[in-house]
Amino acid sequence: MQMPKPLAAHRVDPLIVEAWVTGWALSRRTAAPTLLSIGFRVDVGLPQQNARYVLPEFEPEVVTELTSRIDAPWTFIKVCAEPRTVAEVLPKTWTVQAPVFMMTAALADNERSQGERILPKGYAARVFDEGPIIRVQVKDAAGDIAASGQCALFGESCIFDQIITHESHRRRGLGSAIMKLLSGEAVARGKKQGVLVATADGLALYSSMGWTVHSPVTSAVIIPAEESAAGQ
CATH class of the missing domain: 3.40.630.30 (Gcn5-related N-acetyltransferase (GNAT))
Known part of the structure; x- marks a missing residue:
């Protein structure tokens, strides 16, 4: 499947990110997002998703500082940026997941x-x-x-x-x-506006319906060593 071209020159709209984070929390019936200076934190509280941080912008020093002080398993960070860009600054304890795409459409x-x-x-x-x-x-x-x-x-x-x-x-x-x-x-x-985050498989469906990619989203997580080894 052909991936969308990187949106390097495009600035992510923080209001769209806020809508997605808040809507996701409502949909999953978790605690409401906490607004941070760098983005948002959602306390999910599930066995394989303890919490998630969502960063509307990729700032290397911010990602480096945030990930260096997190050691709780199943903590996620989601950054509106290309995977290869984020991966370069992640500690080895973090695993980058398959790429996803934030998309929008007028209703x-x-x-x-x-x-x-x-x-x-x-x-x-x-x-x-x-x-x-x-x-x-x-x-x-x-x-x-x-x-x-x-x-x-x-x-x-x-x-x-x-x-x-x-x-x-x-x-x-x-x-x-x-x-x-x-x-x-x-x-x-x-x-008036639709927002979603699509997997690579869902990208074609939503694109055919008139949705456009607003930003790639890179998701990374700390997976417990014993579970990581079991999956190899």
């Missing part, structure tokens, strides 16, 4: 109707309104969950998260339908 008024129209025959969608979170669940004719997704609402933004299509139901447009249904619900609530 259109007619997306809900489009989502309903492109939903394949034999599938039905249900929308759950949970205050700042909207969930969509798609079931097949047998009543089994085929795909799901959700978004969190923050300011004028809608932050998409956990868009999942089960393997036996892929390549049928369910992911696109969920995205459009969620977008329509967000627009109805006055939201």
Whole structure:
């Protein structure tokens, strides 16, 4: 898959980063992000994700100082920069993960109707309104969950998260339908901008729907030595 070109001359918008961090925390029902002078910290509290730091800008001395004083396993840092750039200043105890991409899109008024129209025959969608979170669940004719997704609402933004299509139901447009249904619900609530972070696999889907890459995001983590060795 062809990766997007680096956005070296592009300055990351801190408000977009804030929207993503806040929306992610809402979606995952974690503690609200703590604003730091260098970015944000989210205390996640999961066995394999203790906490995450999100840095809107790559400043070598900041990354070096931050990582040098962190030794807790399963602590993540996420920097809006290319992996090779960040990797150069990381201590050996940190592992760089697969690249991901922060993406944005303007939300259109007619997306809900489009989502309903492109939903394949034999599938039905249900929308759950949970205050700042909207969930969509798609079931097949047998009543089994085929795909799901959700978004969190923050300011004028809608932050998409956990868009999942089960393997036996892929390549049928369910992911696109969920995205459009969620977008329509967000627009109805006055939201104008979509924000998400995509894996390399999701990049093609979202690009085909008009989303653009705002910034590459490099994720690095401290993995316990015993678990790292077990995976080799």
